Amino acid sequence: MKSKTADRIATGVFVAIAIIIVSILVGLFSYILVNGFKYISWDFLTTPSSNIRAGGGIRDQLFNSFYILLLTMIIAVPLGVGGGIYMAEYAKPGKLTDTIRSCIEVLASLPSIVIGMFGLLVFVNVTGWGYTILGGALALTVFNLPVIVRVSEDSIRTVPRDLKEASLALGITHWHTIKTVLLPSAFPSILTGIILAAGRVFGEAAALLFTAGLSTPRLDYANWNPFSEQSPLNIFRPAETLAVHIWSVNTQGLIPDVEAVSNGSAAVLVISVLLFNLLARWIGSIITKKITATK
Amino acid sequence: MQICIYPIMTYFRGVWCIMEKIIPAKERLTKSSKNRMDGELRGKILVILCAVIMISATISITIFLGTKGLQSFIKNGVSLIEFLTSTHWNPTNQASPEYGALPFIFGSFAVTFLAALIAAPLGIGAAIFMTEIAPSWGRKILQPVVELLVGIPSVVYGFIGLTVLVPFVRAHVGGLGFSLLSGMIVLSVMILPTITSIATDAMGTLPKNLREGSYALGATRWQTIRKVLIPAALPGLLTAVVLGMARAFGEALAVQMVIGNVRNLPSSILDASATLTTIITLNMGHTTYGSVENNTLWSMGLILLVMSFAFILLIRYLSSRRKL
Numbered sequence A: 001m002k003s004k005t006a007d008r009i010a011t012g013v014f015v016a017i018a019i020i021i022v023s024i025l026v027g028l029f030s031y032i033l034v035n036g037f038k039y040i041s042w043d044f045l046t047t048p049s050s051n052i053r054a055g056g057g058i059r060d061q062l063f064n065s066f067y068i069l070l071l072t073m074i075i076a077v078p079l080g081v082g083g084g085i086y087m088a089e090y091a092k093p094g095k096l097t098d099t100i101r102s103c104i105e106v107l108a109s110l111p112s113i114v115i116g117m118f119g120l121l122v123f124v125n126v127t128g129w130g131y132t133i134l135g136g137a138l139a140l141t142v143f144n145l146p147v148i149v150r151v152s153e154d155s156i157r158t159v160p161r162d163l164k165e166a167s168l169a170l171g172i173t174h175w176h177t178i179k180t181v182l183l184p185s186a187f188p189s190i191l192t193g194i195i196l197a198a199g200r201v202f203g204e205a206a207a208l209l210f211t212a213g214l215s216t217p218r219l220d221y222a223n224w225n226p227f228s229e230q231s232p233l234n235i236f237r238p239a240e241t242l243a244v245h246i247w248s249v250n251t252q253g254l255i256p257d258v259e260a261v262s263n264g265s266a267a268v269l270v271i272s273v274l275l276f277n278l279l280a281r282w283i284g285s286i287i288t289k290k291i292t293a294t295k
Numbered sequence B: 001m002q003i004c005i006y007p008i009m010t011y012f013r014g015v016w017c018i019m020e021k022i023i024p025a026k027e028r029l030t031k032s033s034k035n036r037m038d039g040e041l042r043g044k045i046l047v048i049l050c051a052v053i054m055i056s057a058t059i060s061i062t063i064f065l066g067t068k069g070l071q072s073f074i075k076n077g078v079s080l081i082e083f084l085t086s087t088h089w090n091p092t093n094q095a096s097p098e099y100g101a102l103p104f105i106f107g108s109f110a111v112t113f114l115a116a117l118i119a120a121p122l123g124i125g126a127a128i129f130m131t132e133i134a135p136s137w138g139r140k141i142l143q144p145v146v147e148l149l150v151g152i153p154s155v156v157y158g159f160i161g162l163t164v165l166v167p168f169v170r171a172h173v174g175g176l177g178f179s180l181l182s183g184m185i186v187l188s189v190m191i192l193p194t195i196t197s198i199a200t201d202a203m204g205t206l207p208k209n210l211r212e213g214s215y216a217l218g219a220t221r222w223q224t225i226r227k228v229l230i231p232a233a234l235p236g237l238l239t240a241v242v243l244g245m246a247r248a249f250g251e252a253l254a255v256q257m258v259i260g261n262v263r264n265l266p267s268s269i270l271d272a273s274a275t276l277t278t279i280i281t282l283n284m285g286h287t288t289y290g291s292v293e294n295n296t297l298w299s300m301g302l303i304l305l306v307m308s309f310a311f312i313l314l315i316r317y318l319s320s321r322r323k324l
Helices: A002-037 A042-046 A059-090 A095-109 A112-126 A133-157 A161-169 A174-203 A242-252 A258-292 B002-019 B025-030 B032-074 B080-085 B102-133 B137-151 B154-172 B180-204 B208-216 B221-250 B253-259 B276-284 B292-320
Strands: none
Touching: A002 A258, A002 B102, A002 B137, A002 B154, A002 B180, A002 B221, A042 A059, A059 A095, A059 A133, A059 A174, A059 A242, A059 A258, A059 B032, A095 A133, A095 B032, A095 B292, A112 A133, A112 B032, A112 B221, A112 B276, A112 B292, A133 A174, A133 B032, A161 A174, A174 A242, A174 A258, A174 B032, A174 B137, A174 B154, A242 A258, A242 B154, A242 B253, A258 B137, A258 B154, B032 B080, B032 B292, B080 B102, B102 B137, B102 B180, B102 B221, B102 B253, B102 B276, B137 B180, B154 B180, B154 B253, B180 B221, B180 B253, B208 B221, B221 B292, B253 B276, B276 B292
């Protein structure tokens, strides 16, 4: 009888743990959204931020976040997918492959602040660029690369062997098979992985503090010349992203409406990450349905 | 599918096409084997290049941070023993600057272990809930919850900690609110999804006959979990906890916003404290590049790097014991 009671108590404890975790999530999300929604308005999203006065918005920070994300992805996706192809198709078991695998593992486990320091050393000081968008994007590439490599390798490995062998049997070369058979079949899961990684990049702040900086020059959105100082497209200007903005208004605290700005920004940030998440699921399921012809 | 993913596919093709020019059909047929082999070689070089870039990134991070981190000991003559064991951190004192980083090293370890102490039982419990108690609906609910928790950016955790947790601790527990306790709670929520998802994998890959054998002997579910499943999955569960701790050790901004950032050794869990990461984030911007104080910050960065290598070695050791 005693062991049955113990079993019941244990089951209760496990259920309680599950309830605790679900309620943590629900609590966090409802707090962020309820508190944030009242500050999100068209005005908030389209006015530039202010360093001292109240009533600043997050226009530039929002733009910077997306711009850095885009640049990071342009650099990291080809590199990461290439690395994934190498690991899945070309790497032979041996010392070299083990070394590369350890390198990926090390890169993946580095704290983002350490990557930020590396960025500060190399992309800010050694190159002499100062705080730039490009430096931030390169640091985030280092941060993001292992994720994309792992996702691409796994997706390419899960493509059925028959497909690859049929293609090779037709006399098609290895590289051509990769390009025309393996990559298209692995594409849905690679895409899902990339979108999820994008969500992580979007919320990253520690790696950007010392690489993209804590300030944004005055931007002129009518200026599309990427070499002009005031152009938002200039990749050699400092740029504060949304996540960094939340941190800096809270720690430096010069503006009187810190609460409002950071509540609003946090909500925008979480909603964006949520959208990335939903988008990844949605696209993943649509493409899988179309490819495998199941409902 | 073609229409839906076409633009993105063209992007990918575009990237490949830069490396491999498109050849008209006639030419392709007449000189096919040569061109194909060309593409073959080029493709191989391309992906090998990607792999080389990854290795060189890792090696250059180690070399750059290693040399920079050692400068304070070699060039500025800060004693390594003082750095690691002294509790006096006073680099701005003109007459006799002191560089004892022990309070921060201690803070990092303390907050990491405390966070793991909370998050490990919760995470492993959730994993058991998903795999043993309610494999069908429990998993359907908890899996997305865990994925969403991973997605919340660390500054948002820090911000909520600052606006909700710190005042709560101040009002109901005591102290200033900025404390080891707040840091530990924020971190434990942050590492919970990491521990849960890896622990779930570890429990999920256990062979089914373990469970069935135990049930066949008349064991209850709790006896099966406690005496059979947890011991069998132990290396995997420990890996989950170590990975969570690695994440906690390196987390910077969320902790920095709630821990108070003082330079003294905390005497209780309610005392404000500081960690390696928080001191780096706070002071890196204020100090002049190349000064002794700045160099000691890089030495702390080196400690973080070394610790993340140590965590990897620990995980390697654990997974080598996973022979089931």
